[in-house]
Amino acid sequence: MSQSGVMIEIDLNAVIVSVDQSTPYVLTVPHASRQGEQGLPYGPFDPLQHRTFEIGLRSFVEMQTALKLGHVEQLYTFGDRGRHMVSPEAKPHVVSVGYLALTRQTPESDEILAAQGAKWRSWYDFFPWEDWRQGKPALLEEAMFPLLRDYCDQPHGPDMPSGTISHRDRFQLSFGAGSGVWDEERALDRYEMLYGAGLTYEARRDGRPEAKHCDEIPPFGESMTFDHRRILATALSRLRAKLKYRPVVFELMPPEFTLTDLQRTVEAISGQHLHKQNFRRLVEGAHLVEPTGRLSTATGGRPAALYQFRRDILTERPTLGLRVGRH
Incomplete structure (x- = not known):
């Protein structure tokens, strides 16, 4: 108490x-x-x-x-x-x-x-707008952005602290709207803006006044109990950021893997499509993996070289990860 x-x-x-x-x-x-x-x-x-x-x-x-x-x-x-x-x-x-x-x-x-x-x-x-592996999700421009722009045109509430950035600035920063750049690490900012604008099922369930017309809008992702989707968005942002400075991706990999497997895992986390040759240069330049000398035939095509995480690197330098780019 x-x-x-x-x-x-x-x-x-x-x-x-x-x-x-x-x-x-x-x-x-x-x-x-x-x-x-x-x-x-x-x-x-x-x-x-x-x-x-x-x-x-x-x-x-x-x-x-x-x-x-x-x-x-x-x-x-x-x-x-x-x-x-x-x-x-x-x-x-x-x-x-x-x-x-x-x-x-x-x-x-x-x-x-x-x-x-x-x-x-x-x-x-739960966050369909976060997956850009096949390009920019259509629901952003077709459904979400018009509703967010309407929300941005509304005045701040009387309890809004002075110095707070405008809804429109938050929209541009969070979603890369207009001439902005989509930053995959801002997953939490995007969810919180959608919730604050009353554009999630949770906002309607929680009685947010902005959600009074929520029945008329399409659902943006599946809901979760309590504030669990907000917690999940926090984890998504944290993991995407950590991918760039710590070798966390290898905790999700088997002991041996192909570079294609590694690329697909990084793409899955970041929500971005990565150019194959650029990704391989990135991995080689970071010195995070080493060949095992064995081959995988699981692809059904040409055998692919198997690699493993080079754990010695943990003692060689403090900051190590895969700095994938942004849109």
């Missing part, structure tokens, strides 16, 4: 990511009280049972998915009032602590997950 007498509950949320067959997946679980709605594995922190947040998180994930996590890192703490609907009888103010974990799918783990009711879902089901 806080000094003001308000009850506070701390929820621990896990964004568990894998990439398989060029699709980036996030692990979801059904929400017990909202039929058909998916969310992230989560549960309340109990200091009497859990010595640390991370211990509590691992306990909830294993209980809800039967999955034992490897490395996890804390994403962000979400404590804003009004970030999601709170029922009148719900007294505690919920503070959500998000974590990111990277893993690889296996047939054995998939069977266990299915038995628990957990599902791997493409994160582009």
